[in-house]
Amino acid sequence: MSGFTHLHCHSEYSLLDGAIRLKDLCARAVDFGFSSAAITDHGNLFGALPFYLEAKKHGLKPIIGSEIYVAQDMADRENKQRFHLLLLAQNLQGYHNLVKIVSAGFLDGFYYKPRVDKSFLRRHNAGLICLSACLQGEVPWSLRYETMDKALDKAREYMEIFPDRFYLELQSNGLKEQEVVNDRLMELAKKTGLPLVATNDCHYLDKEDYEAHDILLCVGTGKIASEKQRLRFETNEFYFKAPEEMEEAFAHCPEAIDNAGRIADLCEVELQLKQHFFPVYDVPEGSSLDQEFRRLAEEGLQERIRALPYEVDEQRYRERLEFELQVIIEKGFQAYFLIVQDFINWAKSRGIPVGPGRGSAAGSLVAYALKITDLDPIRYHLFFERFLNVERASLPDIDVDFCYNRRDEVIRYVSEKYGADHVAQIVAFGTMKAKGAVRDVARALDISLKDADRIAKLIPDDLKMTLNRALEEEPELKALIDTDPRFQKLYDVARRLEGLARHSSIHAAGIVISQKPMVEYLPLHKGKNGEVVTQFDMKKVEAVGLIKFDFLGLKTLTVINDALKLIRKNGKPVPILEKLPLDDPQTFELLCRGETDGVFQLESDGMRRVLKGLKPSCFEDIIALLALYRPGPLESGMVEDFIGRKHGLRKVEYEYQELAPVVHPILEDTYGVILYQEQVMKIASDLAKYSLGEGDNLRRAMGKKDPAEMAKQRVRFLDGARENGISQEAAEYIFDLMEKFAGYGFNKSHSAAYAVISYQTAYVKAHYPAEFMAAIITSEVSNSDKVLAHVSACRDMGLEVLPPDINKSFNEFTVEGQSIRYGLSGIKGVGESAVESIVEEREKGGAFTSLLDFCQRVNLRRVNKKVLECLIKSGAMDAFGCSRAALLAGLDKVQSMAQKRAKRKTSGQLSFMAMVEENTCSLTGLGLETEEADLPEFGDAEKCRMEKEAFGFFLVGHPLQPYRQEIRRLGYHSLAQCADLPEKAAVQVPVLVTATKTIVTKKGDRMAFCAIEDLSGSGEAIVFSEPYAACKHLLEGEEPLLLTGTVGKQDKIDDEGEDVSRKPKLLAESFKPLAGVVGLGSDPVVLRVRANGRTFDWDGLDSLLRQYPGQAPVQIDLVREEYVCRMQFGPDLLVGPCPDFWRDFENWKEA
Secondary structure, eight states: OOOOOOOSBOBTTSTTTOOBOHHHHHHHHHHTTOSEEEEEEESOOTTHHHHHHHHHHTTOEEEEEEEEEEOSOTTOSSOOOOEEEEEEEOSHHHHHHHHHHHHHHHHTTOBSBOEEOHHHHHHTOTTEEEEOOSTTBHHHHHHHHSOHHHHHHHHHHHHHHSTTOEEEEEEOSSOHHHHHHHHHHHHHHHHHOOOEEEEOOBOBSSGGGHHHHHHHHHHHHTOOTTOSSSOOOSSSOOBOOOHHHHHHHTTTOHHHHHHHHHHHHHOOOOOOOSOOBOOOOOOOTTOOHHHHHHHHHHHHHHHHHHHOSSOOOHHHHHHHHHHHHHHHHHHTOHHHHHHHHHHHHHHHHTTOOBOSOOGGGGGOHHHHHTTSOOSOTTTTTOOGGGTSOTTSOOOOOOEEEEETTTHHHHHHHHHHHHOGGGEEEEEEEEEOOHHHHHHHHHHHTTOOHHHHHHHHHHSOOOTTOOHHHHHHHOHHHHHHHHTOHHHHHHHHHHHHHTTOEEEEEEEEEEEEEOSSOGGGTSOEEEOTTSOEEESSOHHHHHHHTBEEEEEEEEHHHHHHHHHHHHHHHTTOOOOOGGGOOTTOHHHHHHHHHTOOTTOTTOOSHHHHHHHHHHOOOSHHHHHHHHHHSSHHHHHHTHHHHHHHHHTTSSOOOOSSGGGHHHHHHHHGGGTTOOOBHHHHHHHHHHHHOOOHHHHHHHHHHHHHTOHHHHHHHHHHHHHHHHHTTOOHHHHHHHHHHHHHHHTTOBOHHHHHHHHHHHHHHHHHHHHOHHHHHHHHHHHTTTOHHHHHHHHHHHHHTTOOEEOOOTTTOOSSOEEETTEEEOOGGGSTTOOHHHHHHHHHHHHHHOOOOBHHHHHHHSOTTTSOHHHHHHHHHHTTTGGGSSOHHHHHHTHHHHHHHHHHHHHHHHHTOOOHHHHHHHHHTTSSBTSSOOGGGGOOOOOHHHHHHHHHHHHSSOSSOOTTGGGHHHHHHTTOOOHHHHTTSOTTOEEEEEEEEEEEEEEEOTTSOEEEEEEEEOSSOEEEEEEOHHHHHHHHHHHTSOSOEEEEEEEOOOOOBOTTSOBOOOOOEEEEEEEEEHHHHTTOSOOOEEEEEEOTTSOOOOTTHHHHHHTSEEEEEEEEEEEOSSOEEEEEOOTTOEEOOOHHHHHHHHHHHHO
């Protein structure tokens, strides 16, 4: 017999209840000399497979179990009573039954907890050993609150369900009621002959972890530790005790200890891993899977070749297809490809936008032929071996981008086609990361949010940051912790909980489809919105042998689709994205100008700078750009080298001329720079006699930097190069070069596929700017900063953004002529339901004529008073012809009148006075003859305040708008640019201070935290006491200011590691009125004038310029269709530009 082991053990996967890490559990079991270990988490098997693998790694036999919840009737949603019951898998059949029981608890029996009933247990009892559980078990509960006879009946019922496999569970945990129940359980054992077993209901590893576990319970229940009425473990005995402690505790009942060992011996579960269970794809009758796969691929390729706008060598395409087909069939992946093409082509047939490809799958000609991808891999030198390598055992992995709004339709289709019980989404687990653990524990210890924030913000922003590392790296944090006992306790507890699983969520993209019903392979649970979700995460799903498909929602596809709808609605010819010419001059002009606001992957400020330097002239440049714009290449100088070579400023040359004939054709598109992983593969193939598959293995080895493997590869490479007549020096040189660039090398297939989306968005923006910008603003409507940035970009493009109008606006932003109409969804406080009611009624009954007419016709439950106020403040009701002051003042009377009429209408009563009142509805404005109707309009300042409240920013009258040309001329930073700058970078930023909060420092001085904004977004300025004293009067004003200072430490990464805010923090050194700064400096003023094929009339320009004398030279860009000519005035004509100057210049142009 193996001896004692803990059979009742709650790991971290008893979320926010168990505090034992799997690795620690297994290590401690080994330390105690156990030959096996078990986990029995509450109602789930989340940790079953991770534990199984970890136990095997430690040389332990894994015992898989769960402490389930048993209800009288699992379908009953009224009776909350449920009992605990411990189940252990005795064999593989028992494991599969446990999977079904746990899954049914979530899918069919969930009511506060996942529950099953005894009827279900009877049907799935085989191979399971059952323990009576803790004090919450049905038999112990009956012994406490009912009679021995009743407890006997319940025990016999479990004996009947689990014949010879039901044990009465004794625990020694210091609870008085447990001691009483233990005595009664021993008495019950004598009466029934049931065996006893000793457990400890372990919830934490060491006795010292008691307090940390108690805090964990508070985090899970949302309670504060000091509260009396809350869930708590009354003793500190629920830890993973040494066998000697357990033997001592049960010296009076040694058979209970022995039985734990006997049960451990009985449990033998060997999971069958590393198999592949491909879903079943139905083929037409009389056809095999291979035949159908070949037929669709061959026919698809012919169709693709016919549609190509360029000549190709068809034989080459057919040979490549045949090679790929053979590899895929040999590996048994036909069903995978057929399933992927099926749901992609179904989506396309329903008008659901699908991305052109993603990842290495874009290198497959079969994928292109089946319309899984939309980029010709041969034309763009993409390799199948980068995707599927004959010489490497790996599953295909095709990620698919769908329109963000319609992704769920595709999931529904797959679920209906393969059966709801064969399809599930994949679980993901959030963990208690450093900052999150601090904040969680602080809440439970009732430490103020302000103090918790102070500590959390001192923890460096690094995804791999730990609390121990943070103390070493941040002296200020250590000083803070050391000086306050409360913070010491907080930090100690947080360290004990750090890294534990905190909650389950759903993987952003993963979908799994199974051959047989999903519960035959793994346990399931339900997501918050009723989704069927695996209990194993992505890697464990693959370990079980199930095939994962990634369905990603890409917002850009939604934006393009919405833009195309607007183009169609406006009666313009709609471009066919798949047939866009990839050499469109207008598109490349837009890219060269860096006007890429909203363009996929190309819109950051840094990317715009690179675009302006690179001046892309072909599609290959866009592919390269997406691969280049990453930290490695940017920091290594590759980007500057690439740009210099493209423009002939640096030579494209090779150290050894003997390399040029082989290497140059491979590196020609990237101007001699090794940029792509595929180039490493091709060089190895052409220079050193590698197959492309072997080249892929070389690329992987270089990426991993394994010295032993690299030594082997070097010998192999040099031998192959020698056979090709390449000298050892040249071969050594190119191998070292490849090894150096391998760390930066990017997957060209992915870059090329995403370059297609970048190009498509740029094309639509270049040719249909209004429609594109309307669609992009709609997609970001919940983010005020982004809406403001896009609206500013519209103005820079010469597009007018019209304010919302109750009679013209829709939910989304729309296009009127060449102007964009603000969407009602962009008004804060106006929900989708209210907008639906407004638009529906307007389309049915025509334009609204007055506020009363509006209130009478729309549903006032959906369009309530708050919504009406928001609409008025935004200016959406200005069309009624009276002031916003009148509309707000008369709102109550109008609503009251509308409600009265609605009641009369419903009751069928119509008096003479009512008929008279009906006529008032034809009045404009309020629709009532009342004194409020003639109230004068609010002043500009109040209207601006309302606008800010309604939109989150100034739409019509942003105070910085008149300065935008000067801001650009003088090269000032924007807040959006500051978000991408390193800490301590010096900046000058024109801002508007929107709020100021002052505090008193320890020295008794005042300092301030200012909310600031500009035309690109918002941020925070920290103004220390000295600059605050000097600039206090400016911060209290409302005029635009020029902030001079440095970039502070950014809070860019949240506790889940996601980029959430991008709001910069600036440390302000001084402020100056912006009006006094613009007009200074000698940077040229560039005036852009469009000639449009006519002789331009320059009259009046000279006198206009002389009205604004200054130090800046004047340049004119004369824009014609075929060129731009820049001219400069002589040194006697220098100007001092200001908002009035630019306004007068615009008026002169229009005159």
